[in-house]
Amino acid sequence: MGHRRPYPSAPNPRTSYGYRTTGRRGAAVPPLLLDDGRRRLTEFLMPAAVILAGVLIVVAFGFIISRAVRDDNKQAIPPVQPPALGDVPLNPPADQFPIPLPSASDSRPPSPSPTPSKSRTTRPAPTTTTPKPPDQGSVKVARNDVPSRVDLTAEGSRDWVHWGEQSTFSLERRADGDFQILEGAPTAPRFRHGFSDELFSWRDGSPVNDSDGTPTGIRTCGKGNGFTISAPAGTSTRTLRLYVGALAGRGKLTARLSAGSASATSTFEERSNNLDTAVFVITYRAPRNGKINLSWITEEAFSQDCGGVALEAATLR
Template sequence: MSTTGNGRLPIRKRITGHRAAARTAGTRRRDDDGLPPPDEGRRWNETLSSAAVILAGVLVVVGFGFVASRAMSSHSEAPNIPVPEAPALGEVTLPSSSVSQGLIPLTSPSPSPSDSSPSPTPTTKAPPDPGALTVTSGAVPGTVDLSAEGSRDWVHWGEQSTFSLERDKKGGFAILEGAPTAPRFRHALSPQQFTWTGGDPVDHTDGTTTGIRTCGKGNGFSISAPAGDTTRTLKLYVGIISGKGRLSAELTTGSASASTTLQQKDGTFHTAVFTLRYRAPKDGKITLRWNTDDAFGTGCGGVALQAATLR
């Protein structure tokens, strides 16, 4: 080995030799202390890490198997796990778990609207109003003032001739006679008298016993007057001789009707007044038919007509 001029070793060689000696001494010291060399320690750490990873994998597999086993056993028997009591919501409180542990109570299904709603009440149509009509008969007073009695209208038959008709000037032709269907005759057989004022074509009279009549079965007279929803009164002054007469009345609006009879078998002239009270469901007419139902003997038996009033 070469040296420098002052008898020392070169610096490079000196350092290198020192480090080599130190490494040699270090190796020797670890060997002497029982510690593994650095390369062996690194290999040992790698071995422990691999073992830890394998152990963790084994634990995961075992845990998964345990959980799966518990899950499968839950199908056969539900665990008796108490259900926590639900908090109140506003004014409504959910059922407590003490009622049935592990089960959620289900409320009954609400009935459908068709089940809860009442069945509609069947509507019944009210029957049509038939109106009202009554007829009564009575005796005729000795004197009848037609203008005083007939506030709406009045008429008298036969004062001047067989076909004459005296009536109230202001009556508006409320009382009307239908067309004659049989021969008629003027008579003056009435035991009562009829008076009036304000008539046409005869203005007034102090009293008359005249009228008209027919002969034979089936013959007679037809009369009509206004009808409405207020009750009205129609009076018809009639007579009968040697026969049986029938008065029939009905409403043109409505179904109310009425009838009555009057009979006189001998040749005496018998009189009567028919009073009809009536009301119709709406404006219409009342129609009357005064006919001979039967005639007795060989003479001129049948019905007669004197006067009528309306109020």
């Protein structure tokens, strides 16, 4: 193998500013550049030294001033010395008054002042309000004699009924009365009669259109037997007339409201075997809409044959 040429040697390293400091070809650093670096360092250190010296002078001056002020305050305010025993005057001046000391007698507590008596004020008694009782309605019954002629059309402006014109179970009534007066279901012996002293007439009836006057009616026999009737009741006052009779018996009328607890009773009797008649006038008012229920019952029979009560007519207005 042949010999290789050696690689050329690397160029000499450069110093600052690109000038060589050693070597054959190196050129020397110009002195002007070296003097310029020293000048820059000197320009930086000189102002810093001046500022530091000024700060130290200010701190020292402040410390000296504070010490001087503290020493002056201590000398200006002398400490307070307690007076000597011999300096206290035994006789106080005339313009000073001694403070009196409390004696034993003054230690007693002061007597309490009398309490003024309070005048008694009379309070009025509390007023008690009695609650108003609930409205129970009202029922009143009066018994009168029957006139010789009774005009059912004129008297029964709301409704009217008549019993026994055609048969034992026949019932004549006002054609446009809307069946306001009703009889309960018959539960007792029932007979038609035609010997009333009074005559009943009408002009607007059904199924019999009119009647100039009829003495007919119905009756029952035996204790506890009788008739039941009902009619409408409301908050306005109404009047129901019930035409009855008794034959050898005593009858009892009971009138009671279905709405409310108001009720009333009355009696009528005839001890002979002849029919006697009367009219019960029932005036009533209910707290609300309802009915009035009537019962006309034989309370006592005075004959074994057929003692009991009778029923002729009723009107409502």
